[in-house]
Amino acid sequence: MIGTAVWLAAVPLWFLAAYLTVIVLTPPMLALHRRYGLAVPIVLTLLVGLGDAARLGLRIPYVGEANFLFAWLAMHQLGFAWQDGRLPDRRGIALPLALAGIGALVLLTVLGPYPISMVAVAGQEIQNTAPPTLALMALAAAQTGLALLLYAPARRWLRRLAPWTAVVAVNSVIMTLFLWHLTAAVLGVLALHPTGLLPQPPPGSPSWLALRIPWLLVLVLVLTVLVAVFGRIERRRGPHPGPGEATGVLPNLLTLTGTVGVLAGLLGIALAEPGNHHPAGLPSPAIAAYFAGTAVLRLARRRHN
Incomplete structure (x- = not known):
């Protein structure tokens, strides 16, 4: 059961694998767009x-x-x-x-x-x-x-101040909202299902539909706490090379190597079936590849600086 819950919370990580792959391939794909x-x-x-x-x-x-x-x-x-x-x-x-x-x-x-x-x-x-x-x-x-x-x-x-401010505020934590929304659902289940405070009638029935409102409100509260804790990570902005600034062969090689490791880890997690994959309910090789990739990326950032 714990393995299934961890797998469910990790489902959104598939998007990071697709997103990072597209970002890495942006230069050649942009060249193809300009030509064709x-x-x-x-x-x-x-x-x-x-x-x-x-x-x-x-x-x-x-x-x-x-x-x-x-x-x-x-x-x-x-x-x-x-x-x-x-x-x-x-x-x-x-x-x-x-x-x-x-x-x-x-x-x-x-x-x-x-x-x-x-x-x-x-x-x-x-x-x-x-x-x-x-x-x-x-x-x-x-x-x-x-x-x-x-x-x-x-x-x-969006030329009005209030809507524009709301859009900027949400977009500053949009990846956090996406990555943690199923974790909020898992925590909501753990908090409400054992207590019986939120019964689960047959899905699709009128009572089930009516109970979606308090259920979603609970999830919004849980997700708000998660965003308050982890949103600051997304708001951080690392250094970026200026226009025409050479980053060097070694930092580029380290960046590519680290990205491959991160992608391998994310793909391993995304492709894992529900179950108890020790430790932490996720496949150990995928976790190792991910953290090795992030370590290499940190080294690449320091070499660039």
Whole structure:
């Protein structure tokens, strides 16, 4: 039971593995964007579709795992396209993109083989995030179109001091909120379930839905405490090299080596099945790789300074 709870709390760490990989690959992906533009995310999306066909249609093992890379890189490319104007926030582009994404999502989930849930659900043979599927890419297109539609009114709204201050405050701890929200859920279960203060009627029933309100309020309180404790770590800003400042071969090599170690550790934790992996309920080799990687990154920072 403890192993399952630790595994559940560690689930958000998969995002750090995807995020760090995309960050490391940003220079070559930016070069591809500057050369080929929107053709890059289109090709990456086609590769996701081919991976799905090989995995789900032809039952070829492990081929679809490449979608972990192709899908997140494709979404990252949309940010490049928006920033340099190749994907402008104009209604004539944003609305068709949103409608096309929603239409494709409905077809792929209602008529196609993909589940409606975009997050992992226990017992389902196909998971839209493990690895990412074409349905998830359709959702990304729909969300991108909606974001482009809302950009102009949101920008006008954020010219007001109060909304802008709230956005800046939340964004300063946004990674902390994400990484600790399932820990808050685990702590909420430990605090309320044994006491019987919050009964659990059948999921989906009217009483179950009504009890979601106090349940979420409890989780907000727990998460607020966690953010107050750990948010200061995210707010810290380390030194960064200035424009054109050479960092040297050794610091770059150390940074790459440390990042590989961190990624190996995060992937080992993310791929671990629920269970009691000693110590601390997580796989020991993954923990060792992670802390070795962070130690090398600290050394790289000191060498740079």
